[in-house]
Structures are given as structure tokens and as C-alpha cells.
Amino acid sequence: MDLPIEPLLPDLLTALAQEGRAVLQAPPGAGKTTRVPLALLGADWRGDGKIVMLEPRRIAARAAAQRMAAQIGETVGETIGYRVRLDSKVSAKTRVEVVTEGLFLRQIQDDPELSGVAAVLFDEFHERNADSDLALALALETRAALRDDLRLLVMSATLDGAGVAALLDAAPLLTSDGRAHPVETRYLGRPDRLEPGVAAAVRQALREEAEGDLLAFLPGTGEIRRTAAALEGSLPETVDLLTLAGELSFADQDRALRAAASGRRKVVLSTAIAETSVTLDGTRIVIDAGLSRRPSFDPATGMSRLETVCVSAAAAEQRRGRAGRQRPGVCYRLWAEAEQRGLLPFHPPEIESADLAPLALELASWGAEAKDLRWLTPPPAPALARARALLADLGALGADGRITPHGQAMTKLGAHPRLAHLMLKGREMGDGALACLLAALLGDRDPIRPRGGARSTDLIHRLDLLIGAENHPDLDRKAAAAIRQQATQFRRQIGVRPDERLDTRDAGRLLALAYPDRIAQRRGPPGQFRLSSGQGALLPLEDPQSTTPLLAVASLDGDRANARIFLAAPLTEADVEALFPSRMEDRDSVSWDKAQNAVAARRQRRFGALVFADKPIPNPPADLVRAGLLEGIRQIGLHCLPWSDAAETLRQRVAFARRTTGEDWPDWSDDALLATLEDWLGPHLDGRSRLSHLDNLPLAQILREALPWEQQRALDRLAPTHIDVPTGSQVAVDYSGDEPVLAVRLQEMFGLAETPRLGDGRAPVLLHLLSPARRPLAVTRDLAGFWKGAYAEVRKDMRGQYPRHVWPEDPLAADPTTRTKKALDREAKAKGR
Template identity: 55%
Template sequence: MAELPIEIVIPQLRSALAESGAAVLQAPPGAGKTTRAPLALLNEPWLAGKKIVMLEPRRLAARAAARHMARTLDQDVGGTVGYRVRMETRVGPATRIEVVTEGVLTRMLQGDPALEGVGLVIFDEFHERSLHADLGLALTLQSRSVLRDDLRVLVMSATLDGAPVAALLGDAPIVTSEGRMYPVEVRYLPARVEGWIEPAVARTVRQALESAEGDILVFLPGAAEIHRTEELLRAGDLPSGVRILPLYGNLPQPAQDEAIAPSRPGSRKVVLSTSIAETSLTIEGVRVVVDSGMMRVPRFSPRTGMTRLETATVTRASSEQRCGRAGRVAPGVCYRLWPEHAQAALVPHGTPEILDADLAPLALELAAWGVADPAELAWLDPPPAGAFSQARELLAELGALAPDGSITPHGRRMAGLPLHPRLAHMALRGMELGLGGLACDLAALLSDRDVLRRGDQPPESDLRLRLHALRELASGGRVRAPNVDHGRLRRVLAEAREWRRRLGVRGGEADHVDAAGLLVAFAYPDRIGQRRPGKPGRFLLRNGRGAALAGSDPLAQSPYIVAAELDGQGRESRVFLAAPVDQEDVERHFAEQIRTVTEVAWDAGARAVRPRRGSLLGSLVLRESAVTDADPGEIAAALLEGIASEGVGALPWSKGARQLQERIGFLHRHDPTWPDVSDSALAATLGDWLGPFVYGMTRLDDLHRLDVSEILLGMLGWERRTALEEQAPSHVTVPSGSNVPIDYSDPDAPVLAARLQELFGMTETPRIAGGRVPLTIHLLSPAHRPVQVTRDLASFWRTGYFDVRKDLKGRYPKHYWPDDPLQAQATARVRPRPG
């Protein structure tokens, strides 16, 4: 056997805890710290009459550690060593070591902040940085500083940097065990696996069965990959005596125990496991590890308020932990399903869960502890402010927090239930309404993965289908729902019965299944969804986000649903679990959260202002009616908003109004004291210049009554109206007597376009803007086509005219083309009138 050097450093550990009251123990996997350290410390003088509480990050590890310590003492669990995990307790009057997990320590502290009767709290596998471990340590340290200066704290880890933890514990001593493991040969693939990982895993397992000795531990991301790999292995011929054993958190306990237990003589086992077997759990006989390099991690999005599991690449620390499992009992082999050069590129450590988790449970625990600001406690990593604020907003919505931020009596009852605050609120409201049994069933269903398997096509989303399956199993009848995972359904039923026992629910209450939507709405009030018009299956959620069901899903046509599980991706999250809810139930039970709002708003579809009065629940309009007494000023403002959205081009512009706009724009270009009347400037100041003229109007069609030219002139005042005609006239009278309009579309070069014959005798180029700007003359042929452009008419007559005359005379011989244009009579005709 490999040496277990934790025994060598035990004296240092005893001394550190006796003198400093806290310590950090760093020891690698296989050093036996999880079981040997608590047992070695049990008889310390400072622990006389008190017990040890050890926190494990997983239920399976907690039970296994307790059993191993009990066997070491030649006792049964529940004697000197016991455990408390969610829904299961094995402790007795003589228990001195309690292995706890999943918030049990937090509940112990909430019930007894001084932890009377506890002399030592051990945080095992702290490098996993679970949310419960971080919270438990923060509360324990405050209890120790305020109430129990004699309480000892020991943090144990295999890979965590001990210095920050030691500093958090008040510069506690770090006791390090280097550890000795059997050598492990690491074998890599030449290239990354493309596509599905399971075929590569199955091939590698078969190779290991042929070329290596001992049991094989395979790391896969989740239960789905485990089952697919199991199918591939069983589909081929396996050597005689080889057993395939899955291992994951939701597996029934007997199956978990079978995977952990030593192989029978003459047989070998292949354990297909999630990262649950990475640390704090010993699987006897393993000499080969096959690492897929993948793991499942929860990701919480403050943007959507939802947590989803994502498949991610393992960290370097995790890969080393997994590899070490092959060297516990003898020299081993680790197969890594990635190339060797990729190992160095792995992220060194994972992200602490507190930085990337749903903080609603933590916020509720802190409120029950009497802390509103996490900064009052000591953290290795404090909770992110944004996620924590969002968590408190949810708690307030669930009635757990009062307006001043303190915990309410309802919130304290929620904190007393080992459920997520959403489900705790649902269970308590269900009890109040006489729907306790249904609430317990839903709490159990929503605490586990879906009991209906997801094959090529996702199952129907309706939670009532799962409830009926649960009730059929409870009654001993045939479960008729398709693709049922019977093992998971049995676990859910056992948990539902346990919740009924804890809450004191009597009877089956099977007739209330249709009330599921209301209860789920209590848990997920932010995910009450209203069907959008148009394509079936599209919903608007109360929180303003979109959600979608497959059009073929029976709930796709429901007016209202509550989404219990979504993927949180894209503009419309895909809904996996939901239940229909009646609008009347929503209005009755959420009345305090419904706002009555009178809104005068622009309706783009109708191109009109619609004064409406609505009952709003978040982003949902539950009821709406027309308003006949809306404020005229609000109507005018809404109409202006509509005009802004449509653009000022929606106004009844005439040709003259546009020319007037261009004339004023020309003067503004050359003298900024003139108003800016460009479309963009007008749109930005609609209320100033247009507001007084739209009172009494509600539709875009009403605007035809406006005279835009007069409104623009009204922006100038009388003095500038006169100046406008002088400096930017609309027309110029040319020698032929015609009034020719000026084109101001280019404010830098206004254009006068006139037939050449009409300008005979005009010696100088007309100028505007007080003589500062010459007009650009477009000289036109009799057919109104440009033949010359000039700003110097006198020069044209002297030089350019004669070449133009020659060309025009050939094309228009009947027209008048004099030799001297300055002395000739201008005409708008073919030739001047005789005379």
C-alpha cells in the first residue's frame, strides 16, 4: 500500500488547533485526511464533551466518509460517527463526529449560532469552493469571533492555495503533507476528439481492459453521457467478469454503494462517473483512469435570473485530481482524451461557485442571520454585488424580505426549509391554500431532473403530466406517461413523501393537480407568461423576456403559463417545464403586485394615440380598456412621440414648404443665428415648434390640417420674415420677365436654372445673402437641358457664349441666337416679339 503520511503530520495538526484554534491542512488525494484527521483529533482535551462537525461538499461523499470512519472503529453508522444530509439523518446519542452537507451546517448555525456542544468544525475538500462551504465558513467565523472563541476551525484541501485561507482564519498555521502516491503513467491522444465523446471513451476503456490491470474509473460530464457510454460498452463483447457501474449524484444509494465497493474476487469493474468521484470519495481497486476532459458546471445569469448546466473543459487542477485516482493502491495509468500540448492550456482552477451562482439561497440565509450587507462577514471571495442585489429583489417579491430589507416571519419560515427559496415559498403558500400535498409533489419534481427522458424529440412541457405519473406510481398503478425514468420517478416520490411528512400534510389531494400552475407561479412569479398574438407557443414573461414552446406542444395555445425550466438563451428562451395558470388566479393571488396604469401612448400600428388604462403585472398587461378623459397635453405629447418615430417626413409637406425649409437652412448655413430647420433639428425640437399646433389631434391623418409653411415662418418673427425675402428670395426675375425659382437644396451653391435666351442682357450674376453668395447659374437649352454652369455670367458672355451659340444654333435653328447677347432682347419664346 502507498504510505499515508497524514498520520505523520497529525501531531503538528493537534498542536496548531490547540494553540491557534484554527488550521489549514493541505494533503493530496489518497492521504486519508478525510477520515484519519477527524478520528485522530477525537480525543483531544479541548474537545472533551464536544463533537466534531465535518462539512462535505456532496451527499455521496458524506455518507461514504461516515461509513469508512465507522468501519475503522468497528461500529455502525449512527454510533460514534454519523451523518446528516438532505432528507436523511443517521446520528445517535453517542455520536461524536457528524458528517454534514448541503446546507446542513448552515441550518445548524441558524438554529444555534453558538454551536453549543460542537468543539471543531472541519471544512473538507474546500478547494471545490461550493457556495455552502463559503457561506458556512463565513457564518462559523462570525460565530467564533462573537460567541465562541473556543470553537476550533479546520480547513482541509488537496489543491487549494492555503495562504489566503490561513489569512482569513486569522493567520492560522498551515500544515502540509506532501504525500506519496504510486507512479501514474499518463497517456494522451494525438488530437482532440471531434463530435460525440462517448465512442472515444468506449474505445479507450476497451483498450485499457486489454492492456492494464485493475478497476477502471471513467470521468464523464453527466448522467446522459454515462448512459450512452454504458450502452456502447454493453453492445460489444466485454471480457468475462467485467461489470459496468454508473456513479452520479441522483443514482439510488444502493447503486452508488455498489460502484464504490471493492470488486468481487476474479472480477473487474468499470465505474462511469461524473466529477463526484474526483475528490473526497475513495473507489476501491482503481488502477486506471479514463478522463474525457469534460465536466458539467452550473452557470447563473443575472441577466435572465436562471441557472443552467453547461458542459465545460476540466481545469488543470481537476485533471490532476482525476489522474491521481489511478495511483492510490498501485502503479496506474491515466488516459487523457486530449493531446499533450493542450494540457498546459487548461485553466488552472475553477471559478468559486459564489462568483457564478444563484445567490437567492445565500441572501435568504444572511437575512435570517441578521445580515443585509455581506461586507459584515469575512469571505474568501465576497458575493458579487449585482447578483446579490438581484437575489434580494427576488426575496422581496416572494415576501421573504420587508421593505426595510429585514427578514419577514414568512421569510424565516422559508429559511427553515431545506429548499430553494422559490420552492420554500411555494410549499408554504400551498399549505395555506390547502394544496400542501400538491406543493410537496411539485417541490420534489422541481428539485430533481425531469422524470421524462428527452430523446430525439423533447417531451411535452406540461408539469401535470409528471404529476399524474407520480400519482400513478404512488397508487401502485401503471405509469402511462411516455419515456419515464422510473428510477428517478421513484426517488421523486420518496422525496415528496418526506416533504409531506415534514410539513404535516395528510391525504393525497389528487383532485388538485390542475392547481399546479398557480403553485408554480408562487415559485416563479417572474416567469408567468402571457401568449403573444400570432404564431403559437410564443410568450412574454412577466420579467420582460421572451419564451417559446414548440408549436406542437399542448401548452402552446394556453393564454397563460408559468415556466419552471428554461434554457435562458437567445431572445426567446426555450421552455422545458411549464404549467398553465388561470388569469383569474393570477389576478387574485398577485393582486398586491398588480399596478393600474393609465397610459397615453403612440400606437405605431394604428398610427394614432391610444389612451388606455391597464392592469399590469410586470411586463404583462392583464386587462386593458380605453380612456375617454385623458389629458390633452399627454395626448399631444404622445402624438409628437409618434411623429418623431415616423420622422418629420410624415408631416404634410408641400413643395413650397420644402423650398421654404431649404431657404431658411441656407441662411442658417451662412449665419448660425438663423434657426436650424433641418429634418434632424426639427425632429429633436418637435415640442417647441410643432407642439402648440397639434392640440386636439390624435392621428397622423389629422396632420393634413397643418400648414407647415406658416409654422416655419412662425419660427422667424416679423423682422426675419422680411430679411428672408431680401436675403433668400424664392424667385429671381430674369430679363425675359419670368420669375425663376431658386433651388436651395445645396446651401453652399444655390442654383438658378433658366433657359439661356431668357438671360440675354443680364450682365452680372445675381447674388443673395446680402451679396455674399453668388447664384450658380444653370444655363439651359430650349429643351431645358443644361448646356453650361457658371457663377460668372459676365465672363460667360465674353468667352463661352459663342461656342455654345454655335452648337445650339445647329440644333435649334428656328430659335433666336444673337451675335451680341448683352444687347439682345431676352425672350421666353422661340424668338422675341417684333417690335
């Protein structure tokens, strides 16, 4: 066979024979998926052992096995076989098994030595699924601890092979630069609307390219459906329109993979499922919409959502390579050539953003901590901790962090830990059959056909259709068949009788077991819910379940503030009490009632953030009332307290002492007082529960008592409330600004040569010298300078305005006074008599 990979095969066989491990880089179409396993069959080191090759998708596993079997003139299930979920074709003759990554994890967990396996091949490793990263980590430990003869080969089209080679103890790195056939790339620019743009590109490509089948990549099944509708009636009669997606039946997938009949062409609208390890016979034209759907998990919410993002450069190259696998091809890209340089080189590894609960359960079953294994990208610690917390919540991990018997049973089912827990607990409750059907439904695509607007969120309706409505117009028969097949397999695994009852009214109870953090209670208007985790959730008003008091929710969109509910079933408070007795909590809650401006003390029956019962507490504990009142003060602000002039002045004096001396004076700013309410105000709130009860608080006294006795005395010295001026008057000091101000009539300062100082002499006061009518005349920090300079001008101006008051030429030699000239004369005459 004339494939680019052929020249590398001898070196690859040598590397695996001598080193036991290798990394192979080869671009799409080089032939690595189908040629390498066949080449290893004749290796001496294989003996009678099997070659196990991992594929990221079921369709890729089946297609690779079928192509290899055809190359050696056999049918699948003889020398070449495959094992995927719900389907396998292997026999005693099978020596090459193509398996999905999830099934390999089951194999290595059940048999860590991988008995009878000579080599493990990781194909398309560049996809960096969490399962493939974990599978490689476990295989490396098996090789290091149990099987030094186990061969490991990592294969990829677009990957930094040097990093993988280093992880495999400096494994040989072999690279193929060739491609099976050249592919021309044409950039069409971004369309205004995706589906009409893809449809237009399909029609253009069929006109420009007279032969060959066409493969168009779209991000999801919704876009595929709308593009197919846009193409309806506009394709030539000789062109067949097909779709390809993971949720389709194997028969439908095979139909899309086969070459078109003689004299006909086909157009296949596909998700990323056709991106790697799949050859669509006859395809030589690719249209890439440049988008992909990727899961994103938020550890803070415990929810995943699918996000539509631009493809990476590596993924775009993979898609382009589909056009050149059998003959020269052409690739139309629905973006501008300049945008190509801005694409991410690779998508981030799934392990960095995935729900790590399945990985955490696998690690627990393996008996290892993540830090004990070798990773190309280690799982993030916060996400892993969240996953372990969920497993502990489900009873899969014990208090010591080790896997429990329940957890071990969960690992055998090959389902998400939540769904595995649901099935095992459902069996205990006598609802095993319904639990298996529910788990199969939640693990597969929605069997309800979309008809116009939003789908109903009613999970019970779906279960009823799956049980007894084979030909209902709302039911997708192919999806329903796959769900029923998976449910049957689950029933066999957990040992449920085929004739066990199926009461769909129990769906909510079962669902709550799997998603205790997603029990939703209606709050306020219809459609608004609060989850037991504390988050908000929404249902459209037209949804029949929008008025249901309590729901068990299976699927949300992952929005942090108000997640959109997609699938749910009704639940009752009695169900929650019966299912989670140890989690029900009677909590005395004291909080601030804004409407009443008072403390509200209530006793609540709670499940997480949900309140099932709420009634007043007749005589609430004083400490809780105090805390509620302090909460109210914080909500309203410090201004709600009765601040007297004395209290404000005291705060200002302390602030001056703090600024001036640098000593350990308290911070009495608004923010600091609010932050320390419990310390200085709390002890004075006994017997008070309403805002009006605060009106008579003696704040000046409370604050002064908060100072130690020594600081009270020091404050009176450093920042006195009043200063004695030469007349003997005590004049108040204003500390409200950045420096202390003494506002005093000018005549009262006669004879005083120096400006008064505070803070043990560190800070002069700012003198506001006033007229006899207490109007500003001058502002100075330098009284001596004022007497010598500006006073003369002030005297000149003021003598005419205030002729009855004294304005001596020498203020330092004059007696200070508050009186007029006439009053002074009368006083002098009186003294003379």
C-alpha cells in the first residue's frame, strides 16, 4: 500500500522492540490508524498478545476496525475486532481490538496487568480527552510497576510530540511529513448567518468541483438540521443529503461513511465526529464552518455547558485532511485567510475544563492520588477537590477519602458517578428498572423531537413515551431505541428483573439522589427557582412545570446567576425529608427586615439553601438578635445611628491624634467602625431590636469608653476640646478638617505672641481671626508674623467699620478683651473711684 506512513514502519517496529515505547506524528491521511496496528501483528515481541488501540469516538473505533479488516480480506470480528458501548465484534481469533477510551479504562481497572495485551496504542491523542489522559497515566503505571514488557505507542496528527515523548521517558519520536494526497485550501470569509452561509458554500462547491463527495463540518445537530432545511430542494437530483453525528444509529453512521452509489454524489453534514480517524469513502471536498462545540465545566457551580467556539488550527488541519485521504481534494473555509493566524494552535486539554467526577472515581478505584501518576497535563487541584467532594456526597468515598464498596460498584457501570449512584440506590428502593431507564435517558440525546419553540422540560413525559409509546409523533424512534438498549444493559449490570415495575412518578425521587445540589424550589413568580446549592434557575413561563413548587433538576445550561432548566421532574418536600434525613437542618435564623426596620427572628427547616418551613421565634436568643441588628446597621449605613456633635467631635479628635502622633490610636473611620460594630457597639444593644430603639444611644460616651483610661487622658492632652485664649475664654477647637481650627475674635488674642499648638506641640492650630461681629478677618498659622505684618492693614480697614472696639497699634502690648471702648472706659473709671 502506497501510504506516507509506510517508510516509517520499520523504524517504528525497531523502536517498540528496543525501547518498548514510542511517539508517532503523522498528518491526516498518512495511514497511521489502519496501517500501524496491522504492522505490529508480525512483531516478535507480540507473541500471542493482543494489540489494543484506543479511539476517542465509537464511530472512529468501528470505522478503523472495518477498514483494517477489509485490508486483510476478513470481516470484522476475526483478526480485527472492536468494542464500543452497546456494540462489540470480537472473537477468540481477534488480535487487534479497537476500543473506546472509556472501555479501556474498564479493562485496565479490572485487570491492571493487562493480561494478554502486548501493546496499547493511543490514536488521535491530540484530542486530549480527559479519558485518554487518564488512560495513558494508568498505562504508564502498569508498565512501570507490573509490565515492563508492555509496549506503549502514542499516535497523533497534530500534537507537540516532544512533550509526550518526554512523558514516556524520552521515547523515540518518529515523524511523517507526507500526506496521502494534496488538498487545496480556499477561504470564503465569515457568513452573516451560519446555516445559510454553509448551504451557499455547499452549492458553490458542487458547482466548482464536478466530482467527488462533500463533507461539511458544523458545530452541532441543531445547525446540521437547519442547514439541511436550507439546502432542501436546491441540490441537484443526483446528490444525496446525509447527516453524521454521534447520536445517530450505527446504521445511519455507516450510510454516511459509505461512498455514494455509481453516478451519484453525496453531501454529508457532520459534527466534529468526522474530524479524526474516519474516512468517508469518496470524499474530496470539505467545507469547514470553523466552529466546534466544546463542554465547559464550572467547578464553582458543579454544572457543565456546551460552548460554541472557533476551531483551533490543529482541528482545522484535521478537518482539511478529510479531503485528501483517497485523492486530491479541496477545502473551503468559512473564514478569512487573515483569521487563520489568529486561531489557537490547539484546543486546551479537556482535563483543564471538564467535570472531573468520573476521573476522580477512576483514581479512587485505582487506589492512587493524582499526584502519584504521571500526566501530560495534571488535573487542576480545585476541580479535583470539588469532584471528590461530590463523590463523598454520593457515598463513593469514605471519611478517609478511600473508595467505598458503593463506589466500587459505581465504577463497574461505566456511567457518570451521579447516574451510577442513581441506579444503585434505585435498585435498593425497588425502582431499579426505572432508574436504569432514567440513567440511559440522561446519558444519551433527548428522544423528544423539537417542534417549533422550546422543548418541554418534563422528564416524566419522556419516560412515559419510552415505556409505552413506540410510534408517538414527538418521539425520535432511533434515539428511543438507543436509550432502551442502554437501559437493558444497565439492568443486566445491576441485576434488575426484566419485569420489575416502572412507576414514572418516582422519577423525581430518583433524580434527586443523583443531583441533590440541583433540587429546585420555586421562589416568587412562576418560572423562578432557587437550587439547593444556592444558585438561581429559570423556566419559561409557558413551560407546564413553571408553577411546580419543587423540582429535581437533571440538566441546566450552567449559567452562574440564573441557569436555564432543561430537564426536571416534580418532587415533594416529603420526598426530600425521606431521601436526605441527615441533611435536613433546623436553623434559627435572625436577620434584618428592611421593610419593618427591625430584626426578624425565625426558625427554618432547611435543605441546603432551600427553606421548607419558616415561623417566628417567640423569644430569640439575645446574641442572635444583636447580630441581626448589627446586620441592619451595616445594610443601612453608619448614618442611621444618633450621632451627636460630641460624638462626631470625639471621632475627629481621635483621628487627629492618630495622624499627628503615629501612636496606636483606633481607626474610627466609617468603614472601620462598620467593620468592628460587634466590638464597640454590640455590648450596648441588649434589649434593642428595631431601628427606633437606637435613637437614645449615647454614642459619645460609648466611643469614649472604648478607649483605655490612659488614652482618654492622653486625648484630652493631645487634642483638647477647647483652648484657653488670653481673655480667659475657652474656645472650641474644630477638628473636622485636615488640621485643627481655632476660630476666635481678634481682640481676644492681643498680647499672645505665638500660635497655640496641639499634639504635644507637633501641630499648630489654624487660627481663624474674627471681627467683633465674628466675621473672618484673617487666617494664619503664624500669629507672630500676622501681628508684624498683615495686622496693620486689618486695623486700617476695621477701625472705620468697628469704631467702638479697640484697634491698638501694638497688639502685643495691648490687653486682650471682649469689650467695647465705652465698656472699657466705664470699667477704668470704676477702678479709679
